[in-house]
Amino acid sequence: MKNNLILLFLFKVLVVFSQTGNKKADALFSKMSYVEAAKVYEKVIDQGNMSMPILKRAGDAYYFNTEMEKANKWYSKLVSEYPEEVSAEYIFRYLQTLEGKEDYVLAKKWMKIYAERAENKDDRAQNFSQEKITIEDILALPQQFMLQNLSINSSNSDFGPMFYKDQLVYATTVDSSYFKTDNYQWNDQPYLNLHLGKINPLKTDVSYLKRFSETINTKYHEAGIAFSPDEKTIYFTRNNYEKKLKRDDEGINHLKLYSAEAEINSDSTVTWKNVKDLPFNGINYSVGHPSVSKDGKKLYFVSDMPGSIGATDIFVVDILGDGKFSKPKNLGESINTSGREMFPYITEEKLYFASDGHLGLGALDVFESFYDEEIFQKPKNLGAPLNSNLDDFAYIVDEETQKGYVCSNRKSGKGDDDIYSFERIVCKQQIKGIVLSELSGLPLASATVKLYLNEKIIDSSETNISGEFDFLKQINCGENYKILASKNKYLPNEKEISVLQYSGETTTSIALKNATSKINTGIIFFDLDKSNIRQDAAVELNKVVYIMKRHPEMLIKIESHTDSRADDDYNLKLSNDRAKATKAYIVSQGIEENRILSAIGYGETRLLNDCENNVPCTKEQHDLNRRSEFIIVRRNK
Structure with missing residues (x-):
């Protein structure tokens, strides 16, 4: 960038340089006549003067005009002749001339040396340390631009x-x-x-x-x-x-x-x-x-x-x-x-x-x-x-x-x-994913999922019957976003997501914890006046078995409930028998008995609606109260 005004901003660096002892070259350099100064410094070097100030100035005269290959020649001699004495600033300039020659392999090596030499005195040291992002990462970025010389x-x-x-x-x-x-x-x-x-x-x-x-x-x-x-x-x-x-x-x-x-x-x-x-x-x-x-x-x-x-x-x-x-x-x-x-x-x-x-x-x-x-x-x-x-x-x-x-x-x-x-050519991505139950691993329908960028909502979606969501808004590749999922009776959860660096789709999943600390199952049916486990009930209980096997430290309590369509005492005894039968079935499927802390029937004492004794209700309303619940006492972290 030979004639760009930005180089005039380098005066802070220039005025602290030491003189080389060559009056003609130093005078040209101090006037920023770098083209002529470079010629004189090279003549001095040809005559055998390889001092550190001369090598610095020879490199600088080309560096400030962005003639990186010529600057590299003298900076290379500088770091080889004075490896311990050369400052971090000149290592930085040297690695930049290596990049100017597209020698990124060697440049990466000197970036690390520069980071060590600069320590915490220069924030560029962190940027060039290769710890968070490497030169290979930048070289691998997808090409987004088509250029034409005017x-x-x-x-x-x-x-x-x-x-x-x-x-x-x-x-x-x-x-x-x-x-x-x-x-x-x-x-x-x-x-x-x-x-x-x-x-x-x-x-x-x-x-x-x-x-x-x-x-x-x-x-x-x-x-x-x-x-x-x-x-x-x-x-x-x-x-x-x-x-x-x-x-x-x-x-x-x-x-x-x-x-x-x-x-x-x-x-x-x-x-x-x-x-x-x-x-x-x-x-x-x-x-x-x-x-x-x-x-x-x-x-x-x-x-x-x-x-x-x-x-x-x-x-x-x-x-x-x-x-x-x-x-x-x-x-x-x-x-x-x-x-x-x-x-x-x-x-x-x-x-x-x-x-x-x-x-x-x-x-x-x-x-x-x-x-x-x-x-x-x-x-x-x-x-x-x-x-x-x-x-x-x-x-x-x-x-x-x-x-x-x-x-x-x-x-x-x-x-x-x-x-x-x-x-x-703007790189665009779409985020898709699925919301799951943390306990069962099963998909959750009707969950609300919101997409955030810099703490602002930029899109929202709702999961379908398969727990899947799809944000319609196209977003920028390579950005960091946040998704927040929520659902009634579940604790909301958020997740950071890094979008891929190329056009297409980024997929993710997010799990929600049950806010009531219960394992959800379908209705567990028993035959009238019976407490034995039917085949359709076993299907639902197997879900509990599956979850407890996935979470071996989980402890539960079993609670069974009836509707109000019988005598109160009868319902209490019946629900208690069904709770014990439920526990026995779960244990028979390989779950340790001591992981079920209790199995209690509550009869009609904990109705979910107003269908009490002598209250007219439909069969469906009564069925809501016929349930078994599995209360989680402790689970895996």
Whole structure:
């Protein structure tokens, strides 16, 4: 990413480097003239100087221009010549150059070394430790994107696209109107200006139209823009420049965010006026790469201002109107790392951004994070081919069509940073499953099952006669969801579920405990005035036997009940005889007698309805009271 403005944010690292002793090379390096500095450092090495500062600087001069193979050459010598002395930061840069060469096997080894060397001093150590997610996991992600290199790309830098009406605004070093050749010392390329392109009907390509605005473009850098929802305000990134460049005490010219207002001319063209730098800019730090929320109330941006976690962080402010903003708020450690987080793009549900602090395929990768009320979920790498072994960044998308644009300096491009159109083939899953009784393992019909994402209900279903449920809503692959099942007379139960990484179905099951602590059976029928076990009763009792064998520590009590259609004392004796017969049958099927703590008949003393003596009831109403119940006293944990 040779000409990308984000590299200007590295000044915090640069100013603490020690001098190498070579005045010419160090002077070029301190001016960020990395192309020329690299040549001088290599000459010094050829003359036999293999000191640690020289090897660091030689590698850095290429690393900061994302020439990973050349940087790898000198970092390799650095870690081999000074294995104990080299810092964790340089191990990190070395492993990134290995990824830049797509040597992921060796990179994984050095990721572990980096994690050990950095210990808890750097949150990137945890991200690169390979304990929760590995580089193989990212390489194995299903491909979701189809990319196409745009016609407007040149041999230099073209990046930072943003939607504007039915057009695309982007930054480029090629001035198609004026062909200016002023070069930037960092990489010996022209400065960046904003230009306008026309998007074709399929949104797969862009043709050049014109310079975006003469009032915004200057002879220095302009890039990284965002518009208010009504497109009457633009926010853009520029060098700290007012008639001349302004520098801090270290001689660094930082970036600032500016705004401008649209004025509609009589011919319907737009002139951008009233250019202002935003109040949270500073002379000693950089601010840039804006993104405005869809409701126009929040402005996200990148900075290394005080309060940053790493080299560059993503911040947010409230847009209060009349040129006023709230104090900047860091998005926190769920998003920001000790590395670089760049190029935020906010939609109604997701934040997209580029990072080298979260585990990726090399240099900057694009990540997405779902959010709700400014609580951001753990970012997810979007995988290849969107991400590559080099820098991938500045992702913007129309969530409805899943078409958008992304930037990369991958080798297959036309030049340095190129803009690519993409269409995301969205991976969708459906969750299906079954609700079971924890005791019997049998399916439960008419259970309610709810699907949650981030503690919000997004779908619900009811189990059929086979205990099966099916959520109709298609959901995103690879996400973590929660299901909650409930049913009358059962205790509700919830279960976390990780959806598969490819389109299709994710199946699961969830068990419910009986809230009454009873084993459910059908009606156990006895012949009139009899207590012997009939064949149909044995079928139901065998369910109890089956459950008790599955749960060998289960202890039960047997309770038998009658209806009121006989003498009270007679019913009491009859139910007691039936309880004893029920116990004897269960024991005869191999259940230890001591696991049945009691077998008692209660006659008509515990009716389930109002069908008492002399109360007219139907046969079906009386049958409800003719029952045997199996009360669980203790069960397996």
